[in-house]
Amino acid sequence: MKRLTTLSLAATLACAATFATAADQPVIGLITKTETNPFFVKMKEGATAAAKAKGAKVIAAAGKADGDNAGQVTAMENMIAAGAKTILITPSDSKAIIPAIKKAQAQGVQVIALDSPTDPAEATDALFATDNYKAGVLIGQYAKAALGGKKPVIATLDLFPGHPVGAQRHNGFLSGYGLQTLDAKSNELAKPAEVVCMADSFGDRAKGQTGMENCLQKNPNINVVYTINEPAAAGAYNALKAAGKEKDVVIVSVDGGCDGIKDVMAGKIAATSQQYPLQMAAMGVEAGIEYAKNGKKVKAGYTDTGVTLIAAKPVAGVESSDAKVGLNKCWGNK
Template sequence: MKTLAPIALLATLTLAAGTAGAQGQPVIGLITKTETNPFFVKMKEGADAEARKLGAKLLSAAGKTDGDNAGQVTAMENMMAAGAKTILITPSDSKAIVPAIKKARAQGVMVIALDSPTDPLEATDALFATNNYKAGELIGQYAKAALGGKPAVIATLDLFPGHPVGAQRHNGFLKGFGLPAPDAKSNELGGKAAGVVCMADSFGDRAKGQTGMENCLQKNPNINLVYTINEPAAAGAYNALKAAGKEKDVVIVSVDGGCAGVADVGKGVIAATSQQYPLRMAAMGVAAGVEYARTGKKVSGYTDTGVALIAAKPVSGVESKDVKTGMDLCWGNK
């Protein structure tokens, strides 16, 4: 949270839950990694809209930064004290959050992971998320075709070590490109397969993506393909390539489908991106929470919330949607 200390947040949530309880409303919590990332802003919008539609009370909170596990644990505790019987969470730390989730579930709270799985996956009741391995495969297939038979000299700008989403996208990209890769269940990045000359952690950040790309260019100035964990990292990579006078010689592929990223596809900054749908994830999570509150029925397992490849220039053998379609379905500021 940005402004509320834990005690103040608890008081706010308790008051809200008391009002909701008096009206017989289901109380559902949503905890995102941050409150500023457009992806999570759209997720909150989706949750808000579905809660209003179904007559539920939504409590929301976020970590201060991506990776703020302590902030998410505090938010879970506060929401349980406020009467939430379902908590939707995008885990910042897939392993460290597990004890807090176990505690919540032991008290009868249904916990659904959105976007990012826990480690182990079974720590939550259910997962509503993009098939991140498939998202990676799609951009890997596109990149292979876009190079047109040229030998690949690849840099990967990843998330950070041990994060399952980062591993799944990275490994899916390798698989789609036709390189040896771990399967979708692995949380470890595939190593430097043939053609991968540099791997850097970007933390999904534009500035860190630019620094990572600059470092990769120092290692090998002949890079002609860049995989990025998300579109801010891709924008940073492009800035580094442009500063080096190499932006026209390199194919950049990414994952997210935010409005800024799709616009960058239209501008030629990114060749293709795999679009995911945070509003859909959150709406489905709220609906499941309302169902649990009213009938006691829990959801379980993994639900794929969809992914589509967005590209300005279609390539043979790889299904994609155009930039206009991507902009119609994107999230964030247009």
């Protein structure tokens, strides 16, 4: 009987220790725009790995599609109920998500934006992201140099109206090309005369292909295509190839994902601005652990996580790295 009592006590203490450890484990929420975009898939992997290495736990969720604000709001509420003290979010709707963020902050939850800012950006405790305007400038400069002295006939495959990241990349591209544009603070899309077609791709390959097909119907002389990301660029390439025009058009994009860099190697994309979601995720997890353990909030404001132009071929006057460098760094740290 004494031995059984001793064993029972040991088991009870072991269980208590387990529960104590679980209770002490920092819980960090990660809400991305979608579960399918490779960029966000890698961000989730990076956050989960970084948390595991430091004894924290990541709860991940996403909207059904880019622009699904209701799904992100529900995810945020569920994460707070599950004990998350920090939530990392890539906002689908930069304005509509703000009431949910304020509600979370009122309950003592730290909210950090990754990749995409809210509108206004000050609504979150911090932002870890690429300088998306600069990313656009780099590919604009490249496209202009690659086209040489030819008159640009441009199609843009954008995200969707009103999204700050979509506007920053679009307007940055035009700035890099030396065309009339808007500044980095605008959420509107500039349309100088050189842009003959604009289509919303929602960052999706199929929608990108449809958008490019429609643009070719409007103007078959398009010779430059800007795309919001590499899945949209892949769709654009498919449409151009089907029309027999893939060799006559300079396609530029943003993200620098592994599949996108392979498309650069294959000559489908001329150049892309590479960003680093693993770095964003790791920084967010670090900040979440610090807040959970010490109550110290992240330093407010914007932290630039870097961007590098990756190009199939170098062009005069534009600094770039080759696709081999891009493949070694794709989705990783700068």
